[in-house]
Amino acid sequence: MRAKAVRMVRSSPFSRRFHRKAGEPLRPWERALFLVLYASHQPEIRLWANVLADALYTLYRFPRSVHAREALAWICSTESGSLHTFVDVATALGLNPEIVRRDVLQDCQCQPLPLDNSEKTQSATVS
Secondary structure, eight states: OHHHHHHHHHHOGGGGTTOSSTTOOOOHHHHHHHHHHHHOOOHHHHHHHHHHHHHHHHHHHSTTSHHHHHHHHHHHOOOOSSTTSHHHHHHHTTOOHHHHHHHHHHHHTTSOOOOOHHHHHHHHHHO
């Protein structure tokens, strides 16, 4: 089963949806995430993997949306202790939250996010 999942990861167009540039190799944590998405038999783990996958998809695919800002805020949060936090989701998936966060923030440096309404009004009054 694991070999089949690895083949799916390498050949699936779904596996390329997190990358800003086509043809970039998968990072180790991305490969582990896909293995969980495709090969896990535990519904709770697959649910958390899909939550993280959806946040990454939204962030990379629609970087200027409000949902991308929410996804980035969720990934940047360092809270733990409840099931819905990024740190606990990444830990439940067997991923290092610091490495995932570092890679995502590195990717987002090239994508400036728009200011929200409160930041726009503050910058307008300062100018």
